[in-house]
Amino acid sequence: MKFNAIRLFNEDGKRVSRMVEQTLSDLDPGDVVIKSRYAAVNYKDARAVTGVGNVISRFPCVPGVEVAGTVVESADPSFRPGDVVTVQGGRDFGMRRDGGYSEYVRVPAAWVGRVPEGSDGFDMVGMGLAAYTSALAVDELLRRVRPEQGPILVTGGTGGSSSFAIDMLAGLGYRVVASTGKTSEAQYLKKIGASEIVGRDEIAGGDKPLEEQRWAGGIDAVGGAPLDALLRSTRKRGVVCAFGNAAGEELRTSIYPFILRSVSLVGINGNHPVPERGEVWARMMPGGDLHPRHIADICHTIPFAGLQAHCDKLIAGGVRGRAVVTFG
Ligand SMILES: NC(=O)c1ccc[n+]([C@@H]2O[C@H](COP(=O)([O-])OP(=O)(O)OC[C@H]3O[C@@H](n4cnc5c(N)ncnc54)[C@H](OP(=O)(O)O)[C@@H]3O)[C@@H](O)[C@H]2O)c1
Structure with missing residues (x-):
């Protein structure tokens, strides 16, 4: 054959x-x-x-x-x-x-x-690693940040993983702000659950080590400068989950978001084969709280x-x- x-x-x-x-x-x-x-x-x-x-x-x-x-x-x-x-x-x-x-x-x-x-198999592959990795990040936020504490910023908004993060967070009652390099895709981002769209360069107001406290939490798919901006503008005791490197492998930031605002940075690794995915994968199936809509x-x-x-x-x-x- x-x-x-x-x-x-x-x-x-x-x-x-x-x-x-x-x-x-x-x-x-x-x-x-x-x-x-x-x-x-x-x-x-x-x-x-x-x-x-x-x-x-x-x-x-x-x-x-x-x-x-x-x-x-x-x-x-x-x-x-x-x-x-x-x-x-x-x-x-x-x-x-x-x-x-x-x-x-x-x-x-x-x-x-x-x-x-x-x-x-379409939905399983459609969700796949992208939705599973986002679900791990969303699950982490669910445990530590309540929807009424404020908006969650998702970077790389139009990407596969980030689109699922937006969908799941909105379904759980969070107010989601999507940052993107493609502001022309605002209609798509709103359809999948974003309440507001910001450009990649508008995550933080400026370049000071600490900027205006905007986000109760964040999900970051890109690393590099956008992750630094997200950390500098996250509110006190906010939680940022990071899993990607589309904007760069390096993270240059200061210690101040961590020691003055008690911000947490949580690394997410979703590279688990399906038989080992356990409870979070099960919750992504139809009827589960993490099932993308x-x-x-x-x-x-x-x-x-x-x-x-x-x-x-x-x-x-x-x-x-x-x-x-x-x-x-
Ligand atoms: N840790 C893990 O287990 C794990 C699992 C899955 C994925 N990942 C990582 O997560 C990231 C996203 O994966 P994906 O499969 O969802 O990729 P994807 O569909 O290509 O999405 C990436 C998005 O990032 C944004 N982006 C691209 N280049 C950029 C740049 N130079 N600066 C800023 N933003 C940029 C774009 O969104 P906008 O145009 O809307 O800004 C793009 O759509 C990748 O780095 C991937 O390696 C990690």
Whole structure:
């Protein structure tokens, strides 16, 4: 059987991805073979496909950290042909082991999660790592900041993860302010739950170590200067959850938000395979308090053949929401 996959090669130190024809024996070994139906495009997937940074640390490798599809064979009795399943996150899938940008995927059974009855996997991949990571951040805020304490700022507002954070926070009764570099997307941001939109450069009033106290809390998907601005303008005892680096890997700030306003900065890591996601993932399912209400507005589909062009656009900052790749 022959099928298509995107593979990233290291050619004389340059990372180059190509659509190639494969057979199962080209893929890394595993217990379960899945015919792919949907795969997501995260920021790190776009970096991998375009060869930016070092998301992939083994060559050649199939990128793509999330996929859903149907089991075609399994050496593990937990799964049978026809089961609808998803593989998402974990330390290796799509980074050090062949991932989801392939019409067939082969993985260890321990990485495979079941898709709830009645779903073809679209919503599971649509939410995926983006919504799960945001849900971990929202859960942290829920424990520490009440909606009546004031607005929550979400940075990188139109991004996949941030869109889900806005949706979930609004659903829980928080007043959400979205910061964005695409103010032309105000209508989209309001539709998914933002009450107010601010430009990327308007998070804090100025550049003093402490600025006007505006935010009861924050969810930050971008790091760098916007995270510093968020910390400087967070209210006393506010909580900021950070999980991203789209604006930069470095954080330069001062000690004053922490020692004069008791602001907390909480790091969030969502790279857990589905079988290990536990209670927060369960609460994201329909009926749960963290279930996003706007999956259809946030997610849009792209064909597998259009994935490489889409990744170029995402890295250039020109994408809204979250793309879900559909396989033929
Ligand atoms: N820690 C974890 O476990 C974890 C899990 C998932 C994601 N992440 C990280 O979270 C971040 C977002 O991921 P994603 O998949 O949601 O990406 P995404 O869909 O590409 O969203 C990123 C958003 O950040 C904003 N942005 C892009 N470049 C920027 C820049 N130079 N300066 C300021 N803002 C910029 C843009 O929103 P606006 O135009 O609206 O400002 C963009 O839509 C990434 O850094 C990713 O690596 C981490």
